[in-house]
Amino acid sequence: MNEPEKKSKLSHVVLWAVFALILLLVILMGAMKKKEEKKEEIALNPTVVRVTTMAPASIPDVIAIPGRIEPNVEAKLAAEKDGKVTRLTVDKGDQVSKGQLLLEVDKRVWQHMLNKAKLDIREAEKDLERQQGLREAGAISVDEFDDIKTRKEMAEIAVTDAEVNIAQCEIVSPIDGIMDDRRIELGEYARAGDPLFTVVDMDEVKLAINVPERDISKLAVGQEVMFTVAALPGMTFTGQVSFLAVLADRKSNAFDVEVSVANPKHLLKPGMIAESRIVRALRDDAMIIPLASIIPQKGEHVVFLFQEGHAVRRNVQIGALIGSEAVISAGLAPGDEVIVEGHRALVDGAPVVRERAQDATP
DSSP: OOHHHHHHHHHHHHHHHHHHHHHHHHHHHHHHHHHHHHHHHHHHSOEEEEEEEOOOEEEEEEEEEEEEEEESOEEEEEOSSOEEEEEEOOOTTOEEOTTOEEEEEOOHHHHHHHHHHHHHHHHHHHHHHHHHHHHHHTOSOHHHHHHHHHHHHHHHHHHHHHHHHHHTTEEEOSSSEEEEEEOOOTTOEEOTTOEEEEEEOOSEEEEEEEEETTTGGGOOTTOEEEEEETTSTTOEEEEEEEEEOSSOOTTTOEEEEEEEEEOTTOOSOTTOEEEEEEEEEEEEEEEEEEGGGOEEETTEEEEEEEETTEEEEEEEEEEEEETTEEEEEESOOTTOEEEEESOTTOOTTOBEEEOOGGGSOO
């Protein structure tokens, strides 16, 4: 390539470079102009926000612990004697009373033994009456008279034994409650020791919870505990601590706690899942804001403050959560105005305006 051709090619390269530089400058100027226009638009149309002013408050420090409703008393009843069922007075779901007869097995053998023993007592008493005079006159020996007394005493023992065996032929309810299960029918053969009935006391139930080691010291017998049940939305129940375990579970290191709960309408059923709320302590001078006003950003928790018509970004630390609210342990001070609505699209320094009263949702 000769010298004129080299110069011509170089001039073309320079020309294109100048053109590209001019084009880049035009694009940059356009972008800067749009950015300025955007800033002007934002300044002319600030974001409408709702603001709350921080003031210290006292709130309970509450821990939520899941639990389970259990029967206060669940009586599993078994037969004490083998035998054919001759009486059966209840069915599943029946209300039963303390001392009510539930079942009776064939007791004729024991009844016969009782009748015989009573007859033996009467005969022995007659013999004693006849022999008493002879004994006083010395007509019979002391041994003969003592044999009759022994026979009477043995008959009395036989009566007691027969009465005990007859009583063991019956099953009676030890509590007032509801027949939750029955595993035998009239005419079937009952075997001693086999579980036949389950009676549950529904007038009072208990909430069983496992309290962590760090919180067990906050509880005492008689203390009130509030809880809710998922199966009964919108309802809150209250009970009293009736039992605190002195030994922690070796696996979870939590302590078993029982809360007694009156249940007159039988709304609470054993097996229901509950969530208890235990007050650890009272937090003084707490800063509370709606949890929804906090924006998580890259592992941090951010809120925006309202300051002289601008949104100011502020990092905060959450100390505790109470329902839909957050207790702030660091980052806010009394008098700070926190933006609680309209904050999601804000950036640091963005112009904002307070929501007017007539614009607020009732």
